Amino acid sequence: MRYFYGALLLITASVLLIHGDVLSLKFSTIRLLGNVGQTLDSGGNLQDRIAILEKENEDLRVQIFNNSISSGSNVKVYSSYPFNSRKDIIIAGGSNDGFKDGDVVTFGDKILIGRISAVFNSSSIVKTVFDADWEMAVRIGVHEVDGLFKGGSNPTVTLIPQEADIKAGDLIISSSSEFPYGLEVGIVKNINDVVSTPFKAANVDLGVQLWQLKDVKVHH
């Protein structure tokens, strides 16, 4: 009898796992519990509610972004520049695959890697955010504070207004007209705040490192 119940449990667990709806069930449950908790705690902190709304706003913005860009092509990374003066990569796709100069390259769907700078028949060179001379406009955190991202071995965001409300862990997204809005660049690692200057700077922790790149996505 014991074996029967054990087998039944195993089969049930396998069906649930393979069927996949267990994940949506889990998230629905969490959301339900969260809603119940909010209902019971109707006199909750206003600031907590604002934080929840801001997070939902950011999630919606990411969803809009995901729907607005066209589907990309997954390509392999052939090689990276052999010297440390540049951080370019070569990808296994070129004009034969419809790629062109300026196409945006991401890691997964959201993390900005760079843009195509030269296209050949079956390969392309990508200039990446890891390059020391990479600069682009970005926004930081839920308050969307403007800044200028500079790449390199220690990437930073500069020209952040002194009074801007940012903190370590804030998400940095692209806001340059050359790229779809909202691509993730990295997160704020720490803030360099010199009180006497009109601007402050932040060191950046990039979403992925150059040596981790094996596959990237090119958006036409």
Add this chain to the structure above:
Amino acid sequence: MLKFIISATVVALVSLLQTTNLAFVGGVKPDFSLVLVLFMSILYKDWLKRSILIFIAAFVLKFSPGLEIENVIFIVSAITGVLLLDWLPMSPILNLFIITGAATVVFNLSAFEIQVFAEEFIYNLMVLSLCLVIYNLWRRK
């Protein structure tokens, strides 16, 4: 002749490795090809062989069509390093360490970042030490 062919193959393979992400140590790539070419210049005194090794490395390291400034700098650094290796008065091994350091400095002039340069300098000297150890072990056999 066989020894030179093997050396040329090793230079080509090491240069190929340098174009991959496997060559990264932290966020920096050591100059495996440059160090190996300079090291082999104490094994081969013939300038024709030295030149062939340098140009094999430069050819494999070439990243895109057309003239690349970094490729030219690599060739110039390697040739200058080899010239100085013959000219410096101390022992060949000590000269090699000095030349490797000098070649790293020259190589980083085009895009200088102090942290990257320092790491690259140390890694290049470590790669050179490894070459010497492997060579000494092979000679003892």
